[in-house]
Amino acid sequence: MNTLGTYLVIAAVLFSLGLLGVLQRRNLIGMLISVELMLNGANINFMAFNRFLAPEPAVGQIVTLFVMGLAAAEAAIGLSIILALFRTMRSINVERAQQLRG
Amino acid sequence: MNLSVGTETIAQMAFWIVVGIALGGAALAVFPRNILYNVLGLAMGLAGVAGIYLYLGSFFIAMMQLLIYVGAICIAIVFAIMLSRPLHLEVPKRKVPKVAMAVLASAIFMVAMIMMALKTKWVPAVERSTDWSIDTIGHLLLTRYDMVFEVISLVLLVAIIGAILTAGYSRRLTS
DSSP states (O other), X not given: OOSHHHHHHXXXXXXXXXHHHHHHOOBHHHHHHHHHHHHHHHXXXXXXXXXXXXXXXXXXXXXXXXXXXXXXXXHHHHHHHHHHHHHHHSOOBXXXXXXXXX | OOOOXXXXXXXXXXXXXXHHHHHHHHHHHHSOSSHHXXXXXXXXXXXXXXXXXXXXXXXXXXXXXXXXXXXXXXHHHHHHHHHSOOGXXXXXXXXXXXXXXXXXXXXXXXXXXXXXXXXXXXXXXXXXXXXXXXXXXXXXXXXXXXXXXXHHHHHHHHHHHHHHHHHHHHHHHHO
C-alpha cells in the first residue's frame, strides 16, 4: 500500500477524471470543478515525490501550498467571469458563448 | 515498525477507504448532469485527498486542503451556482461522438501516465533529511521562498480586485 507507485496511480486517475470532465462538459461551472480535480492530482504527485524521493521534505509541502493559493485565485477569477457571462448571455453553457463567431 | 498486525491491517483498510472516497468523489464530480451533485462530489473527493495527505505524512497540508479547498473553493462554487439560473431548465443532451472522443483521449492519457509511473525506476535522493515540522516550512517560506510567497500574495490581491471588477462592471452595463 505505502509505495510511491500507488500514489502516482491515484494521482493519474484523478487527473484523467478531471481531463475527461474538461473535455466533455459544456457547463462552465462543471469545467471549473474538473480543473480543481486536475490540480489536486498534480498536488498528490508533488506530495508523493516529497514523501518518497526528495532530499528536503519541506519543499514539496511549500509547492503544494503555492498550488493551493493559485487554485483559490483561479477559482475566484473563474467564478466572477462565469457570473459576468451569465448576466450577458443568460446561460453558462460554453457553446452559447459565441458572439464573436463570424 | 512497532505496530502489531491488527493495527497494520486496519490502517491499510482505512487507506483504501480514503482512496475510495477520493476517487468516488471525483467520479461524482464529473459524471452526473446535476451541477449540485458535482459540487458535493468535489467536496467529498477533496476531503478524501486530504486523507491521502495524512497518509503521506503531512498533517499541516491536510488541514490546509480542508480549509482552502473544501471550506473556501467549494462554498464559492455553491454561491456561483445559486447566483446563476436554476439549472433544471437547461440540460442539453450530450453528443455521443464528443463524449466518446473525450473518454478515449483521457483513457489514453491515463494509461500512458500509469505505465510511465510504474515502469520508471525512481531513485531516492542520496541524503534525505527527516525534518517535517511546520517550523521548517515557515522558515523556508520566509527565507528561500520569500519572493514566491510575496508574488502569490500579490496574485491573490489582483485576483480579488479583478473578480470584484468583473462581476460588478458587467452588472452595471447590462441593467
